[in-house]
Amino acid sequence: MRVKNLAELEKILAKKQVLQRNTQPKNQDNTPPPPQLRIIGLDVALRCTGWGIIDTKSEGTVQIPVDCGVIKTDQKAPVSECLRRLAGGVRELIELYKPDVAAIEGGFYCQNVRTAVILGAARGAVIATLAEKAIPTHEYAPRKVKQAICGLGNASKQQVALLVSQMLHIQTDALALDSTDALAMALTHAQLLSAAQGFGVPDPI
Amino acid sequence: MRVKNLAELEKILAKKQVLQRNTQPKNQDNTPPPPQLRIIGLDVALRCTGWGIIDTKSEGTVQIPVDCGVIKTDQKAPVSECLRRLAGGVRELIELYKPDVAAIEGGFYCQNVRTAVILGAARGAVIATLAEKAIPTHEYAPRKVKQAICGLGNASKQQVALLVSQMLHIQTDALALDSTDALAMALTHAQLLSAAQGFGVPDPI
Numbered sequence: 001m002r003v004k005n006l007a008e009l010e011k012i013l014a015k016k017q018v019l020q021r022n023t024q025p026k027n028q029d030n031t032p033p034p035p036q037l038r039i040i041g042l043d044v045a046l047r048c049t050g051w052g053i054i055d056t057k058s059e060g061t062v063q064i065p066v067d068c069g070v071i072k073t074d075q076k077a078p079v080s081e082c083l084r085r086l087a088g089g090v091r092e093l094i095e096l097y098k099p100d101v102a103a104i105e106g107g108f109y110c111q112n113v114r115t116a117v118i119l120g121a122a123r124g125a126v127i128a129t130l131a132e133k134a135i136p137t138h139e140y141a142p143r144k145v146k147q148a149i150c151g152l153g154n155a156s157k158q159q160v161a162l163l164v165s166q167m168l169h170i171q172t173d174a175l176a177l178d179s180t181d182a183l184a185m186a187l188t189h190a191q192l193l194s195a196a197q198g199f200g201v202p203d204p205i
Numbered sequence: 206m207r208v209k210n211l212a213e214l215e216k217i218l219a220k221k222q223v224l225q226r227n228t229q230p231k232n233q234d235n236t237p238p239p240p241q242l243r244i245i246g247l248d249v250a251l252r253c254t255g256w257g258i259i260d261t262k263s264e265g266t267v268q269i270p271v272d273c274g275v276i277k278t279d280q281k282a283p284v285s286e287c288l289r290r291l292a293g294g295v296r297e298l299i300e301l302y303k304p305d306v307a308a309i310e311g312g313f314y315c316q317n318v319r320t321a322v323i324l325g326a327a328r329g330a331v332i333a334t335l336a337e338k339a340i341p342t343h344e345y346a347p348r349k350v351k352q353a354i355c356g357l358g359n360a361s362k363q364q365v366a367l368l369v370s371q372m373l374h375i376q377t378d379a380l381a382l383d384s385t386d387a388l389a390m391a392l393t394h395a396q397l398l399s400a401a402q403g404f405g406v407p408d409p410i
Binding site: 078088124125130132204 | 283284285286288289291292293315316318321322323324325326327328329330332333334335336337342408409410
């Protein structure tokens with residue numbers, strides 16, 4: 001193609017630049033980071049609540065342990081003090097680790113109504129704190145967690161701890177069983193995420 | 206008595222002033238105000254929680270209504286949203302009215318464990334918020350409240366509302382029954398306070 005004058009040449013060059021801009025790969029700095037989700041698992045009880053935090057990558061297939069522990073109150077402390085410490089402890093964990101989603105125990109069965117009210121109170125204090133911080137909370141029945149981790153619905157806490165240790169490549173001997181249960185809860189959520197989208201993961205409560 | 210000289214006269218006058226100072230009534234500005242207690246009563250439920258605030262004077266014998274209402278959430282809202290609004294609502298009430306003590310329902314009986322867990326969750330969210338603000342919380346069984354207000358353990362909500370109306374000299378026709386129940390809860394605490402000290406008022410939970 002013969003260029004007739006300078007103005008025409010400039011037009012052709014401008015067109016080329018637009019074409020290059022549309023076809024070249026996106027700027028590396030603007031690309032979104034690989035999807036990563038931080039999950040907090042909570043094994044809620046009035047006087048000893050286990051918590052465990054994991055990071056997941058590649059839609060839940062890769063799981064990395066972050067931290068775990070227990071929120072404990074004295075056996076003689078009044079119920080209101082236990083609930084205050086529980087809600088305060090969960091609030092601190094959220095501010096420190098900034099989890100994206102929470103998984104807690106649900107669908108359990110207890111014969112004693114009084115026990116159910118007290119356990120419900122502990123759950124209420126935790127769920128209200130998570131909701132206050134806009135963290136979607138999913139609940140899993142203990143049987144479902146044991147099935148997801150051990151393949152057995154009636155597995156013991158020790159068996160769950162062993163499998164958590166193998167899945168996260170950590171030593172769990174020195175950890176409280178409540179905290180390994182909480183890690184198992186977070187792992188269950190991660191595993192169900194890695195299943196087909198929209199399948200397995202329950203609606204947030 | 207004959208005064209011998211001016212110095213003696215001054216001594217006698219100074220003594221009289223001291224006597225007058227010791228016998229005259231205390232300065233009105235320095236006297237402490239009559240003891241007044243602000244009580245918040247809460248009839249806790251997941252989707253409709255009644256609240257009522259009263260002031261009491263003279264160790265609970267005089268009761269003055271302050272305000273009452275309900276904290277409501279949509280029937281279709283998820284549990285976590287209900288708990289968030291409930292805890293947030295109670296927090297707002299505390300900041301606005303600054304109650305000294307709280308009275309909530311307790312010792313109830315329900316056959317369904319699932320209902321007990323949900324009711325327990327609502328109670329947990331409320332008690333944790335009250336404890337966070339350092340407000341001592343006392344619980345009263347529904348039967349005890351009805352007995353204290355109506356003299357009948359199985360009185361209906363309408364009968365409770367009628368007696369609350371007479372005790373506080375307010376019109377309760379336009380008020381929700383949940384809020385008159387909450388006022389009854391606060392009145393029960395006030396009545397038990399007016400009984401002999403250390404008698405009747407349960408320990409804070």
